[in-house]
Amino acid sequence: MDLRNLKLLVVQSTPFCNLDCSYCYLPDRINSKKMSTNLFREVCDFISSASHLPERLNIVWHAGEPTALGVDYYEEMLLVARDVFKEKTKICFGFQTNGTLITEKWCDFLIRSESIISFSIDGPGWYHDQRRKYRNGSGSFDASMHGLKLAQGSGLETPIISVISPSILQNPHEFLEFCAASGAKRFGLNIEEIEGAHKFSELYSSQTEFHYMNFIRTLAEKSRDMDISFREIDDARKSISSSGHIMNSEVEPFNIINIDYTGRISIFSPELITDTAFRAKYHLPNIHGSSLEEIVSNDVIQRLTSEVSQGVAKCKEDCRYFNHCGGGAPSNKFSETGRLDVSKTNYCGFKKRLLLNAVLEELEAFSEKA
Numbered sequence: 379m380d381l382r383n384l385k386l387l388v389v390q391s392t393p394f395c396n397l398d399c400s401y402c403y404l405p406d407r408i409n410s411k412k413m414s415t416n417l418f419r420e421v422c423d424f425i426s427s428a429s430h431l432p433e434r435l436n437i438v439w440h441a442g443e444p445t446a447l448g449v450d451y452y453e454e455m456l457l458v459a460r461d462v463f464k465e466k467t468k469i470c471f472g473f474q475t476n477g478t479l480i481t482e483k484w485c486d487f488l489i490r491s492e493s494i495i496s497f498s499i500d501g502p503g504w505y506h507d508q509r510r511k512y513r514n515g516s517g518s519f520d521a522s523m524h525g526l527k528l529a530q531g532s533g534l535e536t537p538i539i540s541v542i543s544p545s546i547l548q549n550p551h552e553f554l555e556f557c558a559a560s561g562a563k564r565f566g567l568n569i570e571e572i573e574g575a576h577k578f579s580e581l582y583s584s585q586t587e588f589h590y591m592n593f594i595r596t597l598a599e600k601s602r603d604m605d606i607s608f609r610e611i612d613d614a615r616k617s618i619s620s621s622g623h624i625m626n627s628e629v630e631p632f633n634i635i636n637i638d639y640t641g642r643i644s645i646f647s648p649e650l651i652t653d654t655a656f657r658a659k660y661h662l663p664n665i666h667g668s669s670l671e672e673i674v675s676n677d678v679i680q681r682l683t684s685e686v687s688q689g690v691a692k693c694k695e696d697c698r699y700f701n702h703c704g705g706g707a708p709s710n711k712f713s714e715t716g717r718l719d720v721s722k723t724n725y726c727g728f729k730k731r732l733l734l735n736a737v738l739e740e741l742e743a744f745s746e747k748a
């Protein structure tokens with residue numbers, strides 16, 4: 379099997395999270411089990427048996443709070459990965475973290491191991507603390523910012539991903555002030571979505587559409603004069619200026635491989651593997667004792683591939699945004715409809731269609747002024 383196009387190997391070291399955010403998609407976040415070193419070695423052996431690998435293998439520790447396991451755990455995992463892959467590929471660890479457990483020891487490890495870290499912080503304190511809480515109900519903003527500042531003080535790049543919910547939509551300027559003051563340069567804009575264990579989104583309403591468009595337009599306009607960038611706005615601009623035809627890794631078989639702490643494997647959107655309804659419908663195989671070739675030809679993996687590609691075909695048929703989207707996110711299709719072979723969702727309505735419209739409007743207004 380040729381894995382040259384493998385963009386991400388997403389590994390769940392633990393389902394546990396020290397926070398209890400109200401919009402979290404994970405069903406099992408009080409479970410403190412972890413992937414064993416032996417199983418991680420099996421994961422590495424499994425991937426390294428491919429006929430071809432990318433020059434750099436991005437191993438992202440995800441689907442739980444990875445830093446909850448402490449630095450020593452990942453020191454050991456890095457030794458295992460380097461031992462297995464040797465000269466075959468360069469290993470790059472990535473951590474998406476809430477930042478509350480970041481210490482100087484963590485910063486030292488991240489720098490030494492040339493790992494990438496990204497923080498989940500939603501915006502100004504009052505807004506962040508509405509949803510990103512500890513189990514005792516207190517907000518996590520101060521602890522997250524402490525971790526962010528420690529990382530910045532060590533010289534690490536610190537991109538931030540923020541989740542956009544209705545209560546920030548009428549405060550784009552305050553959101554921009556937070557971005558400028560945070561010291562981060564790159565921001566991702568996720569949305570509060572229906573996904574996995576989170577069954578309802580306050581964002582998905584016709585009343586919020588207007589404010590959402592205005593929020594995105596304002597960010598696009600004002601950030602032109604600031605030293606910050608928004609991933610989704612940059613991507614939309616690039617896509618608009620090149621008339622689309624983007625590559626969507628979430629729908630390409632084996633561009634993303636997801637393995638949970640028990641060795642269960644899935645492909646496509648990383649969020650699928652932790653979705654209990656998805657796991658009940660598709661009995662995912664386990665890498666333990668299986669070869670890569672066996673997993674590639676596994677019936678469930680074949681069925682997933684066929685249904686995801688039917689969904690992409692429907693998108694291509696039904697949607698004028700297809701060239702700018704490439705067929706959406708299978709995890710959101712499944713969470714909203716219980717199926718993969720479908721096209722439009724509330725998620726793509728906000729994250730793709732409204733966002734592209736807002737960015738296009740801002741581009742047109744900017745060109746008229748110029």
Ligand code: SF4
Pocket residue numbers: 693694697698699700703704705706707721722723726727730731
């Ligand atoms: S915007 Fe929605 S319907 Fe259109 S291609 Fe993307 S996922 Fe499919």
